[in-house]
Amino acid sequence: MRWRTRLTELLDCKYPIIEGGLSGIGTWDFAAAVSNTGAVGCLTAATSRTPDKLREDIQKLRKATNNPFIVNISIGGCPQIDEMFEACFQEDVPAIETAGYRPDEYIERIKKSNITWIHKGATVDFCKHAEKLGVDAVVLVGLEGYGFKNIKQLPTLTSIAWAAPQLRVPLIAGGGIGAMSLS
Numbered sequence: 001m002r003w004r005t006r007l008t009e010l011l012d013c014k015y016p017i018i019e020g021g022l023s024g025i026g027t028w029d030f031a032a033a034v035s036n037t038g039a040v041g042c043l044t045a046a047t048s049r050t051p052d053k054l055r056e057d058i059q060k061l062r063k064a065t066n067n068p069f070i071v072n073i074s075i076g077g078c079p080q081i082d083e084m085f086e087a088c089f090q091e092d093v094p095a096i097e098t099a100g101y102r103p104d105e106y107i108e109r110i111k112k113s114n115i116t117w118i119h120k121g122a123t124v125d126f127c128k129h130a131e132k133l134g135v136d137a138v139v140l141v142g143l144e145g146y147g148f149k150n151i152k153q154l155p156t157l158t159s160i161a162w163a164a165p166q167l168r169v170p171l172i173a174g175g176g177i178g179a180m181s182l183s
């Protein structure tokens with residue numbers, strides 16, 4: 001069965017489920033395995049470590065799957081961030097997921113590349129901010145999630161129920177439940 005949600009339309013994937021960025025684990029072969037199921041695999045740039053290796057990993061990933069994938073670039077956690085973005089632009093990846101606090105300084109380049117842009121944040125306000133910047137979809141991670149911690153963060157299901165009526169772009173829930181598109 002092919003699900004039809006705004007996320008499956010946006011990413012052209014079978015299931016509205018995406019792999020989260022995973023430092024140290026989010027390799028090209030893990031991402032290919034996820035994409036080959038019909039969900040969306042995620043190559044974590046920080047796991048590739050250098051822009052040249054990221055380029056190489058994107059090429060390997062493309063050979064290992066015909067399905068869409070995402071490259072995660074975590075702001076503040078990813079080394080050589082400008083060059084990592086450049087590698088994604090040059091390889092024309094299907095989608096980039098930024099994560100962390102303000103992605104503002106990178107947005108002009110992402111939007112110019114025409115690559116689908118997803119942003120992951122820990123609060124509704126961060127998602128609303130990304131929406132104002134022109135994001136294509138947001139991942140909102142609640143308290144149950146690993147890593148993303150913020151003083152204003154709510155438990156996952158409360159957070160998603162609070163966010164849904166406030167956002168127009170597709171909303172992907174994260175935090176203790178895997179990540180699943182709700183619309």
Ligand SMILES: Cc1cc2nc3c(=O)[nH]c(=O)nc-3n(C[C@H](O)[C@H](O)[C@H](O)COP(=O)(O)O)c2cc1C
Pocket residue numbers: 019020021022023025044046072074077098099100120141144145146147148173174175176177178179
């Ligand atoms: C080991 C590990 C490493 C992670 N590394 C990253 C990362 O580099 N960048 C990122 O955006 N999120 C990272 N995350 C967060 C996940 O992508 C995800 O947002 C979080 O685990 C919530 O997802 P869940 O619904 O599966 O719990 C990491 C999570 C784990 C468990």
